[in-house]
Amino acid sequence: MEAFAGYLLKSYAWLTGFALIYLIFLRNERFFLIKRYYLLTGILTALIFPFVSIRYQVELPAAEFSNVTMAPPDTSYNPVVSEEVTTGSFDIRKMLLYSYLAGALILIIRFLWQAVSIMRMIRKSALQKRDRTILVRTGGLYSSFSFFNYVFIGSEVGDQELDEIMNHELVHVKQKHWFDLILAELLRVLQWMNPFAWIYSGFIRQNHEYLADESALQKTSDPSVYKAVLANQILGLPVFSISNSFSFSINKKRFDMMNRIITSPYRKLKVLLVLPVFAVILYAFAEADYSYAAQTADPVNIELAVNAAPAGNDVTLLNPPVTNEQGTTITKEIADQKQVKGVVLKEDGQPLAGVDITTTGAMGNAYAVTTDNEGRFVLNNITPDQSLLFFCRGYRQMTLKPDFSKEMSVRMERDPEYMPPPQRPTPIVVIDGVISEKPYPDAIRELGYDLGPVRLLPPNEATEKYGEKAINGVYEVTTRKKALEMGIRSPLPRLAPEDYPTFQGQRHTVFNEWVASRVRYPAAAKEKMLEGWITVNLNIELDGAISNIAAGPGTDPVLGGEVVRVINTAPAWDKPKNPDVDSPLPLSVTVGFRLPDQILKDPPYIVVEQMPVYPGGEIELLNFLKNNLVYPEAAKAENIEGRVILRFIVTTKGNAESVSVLKGVHPLLDAEAVKTVSKLSGFKPGMQDGKAVNVWYMVPVTFSLQQDTP
DSSP, rough: HHHHHHHHHHHHHHHHHHHHIIIITTTTOSOOOHHHHHHHHHHHHHHHGGGGEEEEHHHHHHOOOOOOOOOOTOOOOOOOOOOOOOOOOOOOOHHHHHHHHHHHHHOOOHHHHHHHHHHHHHHHHHHEEETEEEEEEETTTTTOOOTTOOOOOEOOOOOHHHHHHHHHHHHHHHHTTTHHHHHHHHHHHHTTTTTTHHHHHHHHHHHHHHHHHHHHHHOOOHHHHHHHHHTTTOOOOOOOOOETTTTTTSSSSHHHHHHHOOOOOGGGGGGGHHHHHHHHHHTOEEEEEEEEEEOOOOOHHHHHHHHHTTOOOOOOOOOOOOOOOOOOOOOOGGGGGGEEEEEEOOOTOOBSSSOOEOOOOEESSSSEEEOOSSSSEEEEEOOOTOOOEOTTTTOOOEOOOOOOSSEEEEEEOOOOTTOOOOOOOOOOEEEEEEEOOOOOHHHHHHHHGGGEEEEEEOHHHHHHHGGGGGGEEEEEEHHHHHHHTTOOOOOOOOOOOOOOOBBBOOOOHHHHHHHHHHHOHHHHHHHTTTEEEEEEEEOOOOOEEEEEEEEEETOOHHHHHHHHHHTOOOOBBBSSSSOOSEEEEEEEEEEEETTTTTESSOEEEEEEEEOOOOOTTTHHHHHHHHHHHOOHHHHHHHOOOOEEEEEEETTTTSEEEOOOOESSSSSSHHHHHHHHHHOOOOOOOEEEETTOOOEEEEEEEEEETTTTBB
């Protein structure tokens, strides 16, 4: 319905534009044949051009996520259900649709009735072939007209008057004016609510009469007789709208057009005034293809962006274009990226708000949105190979393929085994010592570039500082301006594409594929039968130099050394266009090695239809870590404890590879956590489109001296 309404709106605009140009500039001109082609072009444009859309690319900044609370891997992903929304029984959209259909149906019936009336007249009248036409003489018909190759003239009309009328009507028949009228009638049925559709139909019929008059006057022996015959038709019968009537538009203007002298041929160029109409309407209905700049300043935030996305916002992670082995960038066609719209409903058909929709995809093309109060959602830049995952607390998870042809309608099913968890309190937000009236995360997000350090105070500390209103805790925010005044270093948040350095004129995300295309399988690694995924971390300095290149803990030095070697050969980057950026860009590169000689360039998925599962579930995974971790004695001696957040890839074979530290505590604890997690195996691999794929996975490892065991 929305698509059809959009088509009608565009069609109205096209026809109205052509009608206004004709009304203002062309109506009184005498180049009737060109005007006919103009009017026909207007009809065809109004019918066809609504399907034509100009598209342009818009790059938006991805949302900034700070201080994301890490959940353990056994925590279920169940967003809170918003308050149920009910809709009234009156639907204005349905009423408008039914009204439109009723009007169109009336015009269709009117059209058919006129056609049937004409056919009945043909059957009951005497027929006579004359000059490639069929003359229909019938009694009581004073207003002569033509329909296809039939010419209808009253039996009372005399021979001299008959010749003048036939000269006129033959023009309608030979030039096939009926074709214009059928198109105009079709357009009027489609746009019956547009007054310009009715005016436009009158323009066409009037111009037909001008064409016929012009030709008939050249054939008549006495123009005054022709005009007299025309005047005699004034009191004729009503005109059929699907026919050409000899007496249509009997007024002084029609006689004036017969007498008007042809002026400069350059006046015909007036039809080109319609070109600005094309420009304005195409621009007005141009559609944007949105892409989103990735946020990579905080590796933890990158991994959690899908879970932490604010309601109603698309979140893009890394999305590297493809490069070949020669380093030439191969950009994915925008046509493969489409928009998906839809509505999510409860089992009773009412809209369901607060449903989190996540797309499957590798690093760079995973998105997440939340349905609004009407249950609606929009996802941009979706490719046909992705799937949509629907999550809502109290409902079963659903996995669907995107439907680009129409608005999706998704009906969720209740989960009978669901047990509601206790309600989690929401901390308040304090900005520069002032309690914000807006909730988290809206209050923080609105700060934009002025966002500085954020600290979460627990309830006991929060109440001591801000009173009972902070019983649920406080997000204590210092604006960047305030932090700099206090001498606290606060890097500028990266919120837009110009805040990022670029690599060879491309977005920074292309670097991973640039490196992968140049990596070669080391001979020493083949001899030792080494394979797996390698992650190397680095920084892009403000001047474009690459620094702090280091493979993650536990990385094989042979394979990791090859990736580091290629990174060291990379040219300098281009500086960010925003001169206010004041900190290096942390980046990571991941490359896979598979024996005998394969370099894996496709990055692992972040979200898939079926996520990897450890044998026995997440509790058994934590038990494995607890039973295999060894608390380093040196760390005990120095009273070092804390929580290490690790990221690794669950391969298609179910093994843990490319283990890296997202959030470390101390090199001693970090190394022990990496060593133990690297032993994980036996996962049921992640599945996408029915086949096993490599998937990123995260796990927290907590070292606590109070328990004396990890």
